[in-house]
Amino acid sequence: MDYDRRSQVSSFYGARKSSDALNSDFPSSSHFDQPPRPRADSASSFYNPDRASRAGTEALGGTPSAGYNNSSFFHAGRVEPLKGGHDEQSVMSNQEPAFDIYADFNNQGPRYSTAFVQRDSGYRQVPSPSPFKEEEPGTPAGQVELVTVPALGPEWKASELRELTGKAKRERDLESFADKWHAWNRGERGMCGPYFTRRWTAYIFFGLCIAIGIVLAFTIPRMPNISFPSGNPLEKATAPFNTSVPTIFSRSPANFSFPAAVSIEFDTTSNYLPLQISKMEATVYDLTTGMQVGTGSHGSQTLAAKSFPIIEVPINFTYIAINDSDITWNDWYDACRNPATNANNTRPPLQFNFDLDLWIVGLIGKRSASSAVTEADCPITLSLNAS
Numbered sequence: 001m002d003y004d005r006r007s008q009v010s011s012f013y014g015a016r017k018s019s020d021a022l023n024s025d026f027p028s029s030s031h032f033d034q035p036p037r038p039r040a041d042s043a044s045s046f047y048n049p050d051r052a053s054r055a056g057t058e059a060l061g062g063t064p065s066a067g068y069n070n071s072s073f074f075h076a077g078r079v080e081p082l083k084g085g086h087d088e089q090s091v092m093s094n095q096e097p098a099f100d101i102y103a104d105f106n107n108q109g110p111r112y113s114t115a116f117v118q119r120d121s122g123y124r125q126v127p128s129p130s131p132f133k134e135e136e137p138g139t140p141a142g143q144v145e146l147v148t149v150p151a152l153g154p155e156w157k158a159s160e161l162r163e164l165t166g167k168a169k170r171e172r173d174l175e176s177f178a179d180k181w182h183a184w185n186r187g188e189r190g191m192c193g194p195y196f197t198r199r200w201t202a203y204i205f206f207g208l209c210i211a212i213g214i215v216l217a218f219t220i221p222r223m224p225n226i227s228f229p230s231g232n233p234l235e236k237a238t239a240p241f242n243t244s245v246p247t248i249f250s251r252s253p254a255n256f257s258f259p260a261a262v263s264i265e266f267d268t269t270s271n272y273l274p275l276q277i278s279k280m281e282a283t284v285y286d287l288t289t290g291m292q293v294g295t296g297s298h299g300s301q302t303l304a305a306k307s308f309p310i311i312e313v314p315i316n317f318t319y320i321a322i323n324d325s326d327i328t329w330n331d332w333y334d335a336c337r338n339p340a341t342n343a344n345n346t347r348p349p350l351q352f353n354f355d356l357d358l359w360i361v362g363l364i365g366k367r368s369a370s371s372a373v374t375e376a377d378c379p380i381t382l383s384l385n386a387s
Helices: 029-033 158-163 166-185 198-219 327-336
Strands: 225-227 234-236 248-251 254-267 275-286 292-298 301-303 310-320 350-360 367-376
Touching (some): 310 327
Antiparallel strands (some): 234 254, 248 254, 254 310, 292 310
């Protein structure tokens, strides 16, 4: 073998083995007399399972095994048995208990050290509570027994006390409503559980608007058109219309007053339901001068739908002038005087503008209509001697 490949450990080539001279005893003479122990081969039962185990051969006087035994360690002197072991059970049976390292932990034997241990069983008898305890004569005044003091309740924080107030509850309700509203607006929940989500609410609202529009188109009332059934709508007042109003035409002072009725025709063809009028008020103006010459009113009235009903509105024609040279007074006097005073036995017609205000049930405020009359005949006739 080359010198560079030779091991430098002398014991590898059969040199003297190292040993501890201090802990080893000198071998006895019998040890030198025994023949050397044959070396075991490297084959073991791991590689040869059919080979007999050598674990028990040493006990039978055979070749010692290579397991863990006294020969596997250095001889450190006299070997003493463990205290409290199996060999001393008979010796210590009549003596004090053997030392147990677990005695300090499982409380099943004598403790190793009792320097800081108080021998106490740990039992404390608790006296039975009594709701009322009479004060002993020797008790100082003002001293209270702890058994009579009730236990203190939990300490509430300021934030916890605020949570119990009504303001905090309202804030929580508002926050809960805001969270639900945002969730509904994002389409994550409905108004009634899974129902009435944002999309379905939009569909329902749109359909509801269409239905309401259709219903209103048939049910909402509409302002009727007014006209006069003939060219002469003025009629003489009859009971119970203005029969108590006297007929007066006077030059000094210049004035006139007489009752009459105006026939009005209503056009309700644009209404699908009967039209209910709560009140009607009429005002008459002279068509030439624009002066007011009469007023009238009518109570509630129901007009049939899709028809042309005619209603007579009572009017009180009244006018006061400064003198008899007033144009308005002269026009109405000439139209109402006796025809025999004229050359051709005729008299001029009345010309006026008729304004009508209606209060219709179902409509807000009043509705107004107007129509002009140019060929009306005066409903009264003055006597021949009327000045």
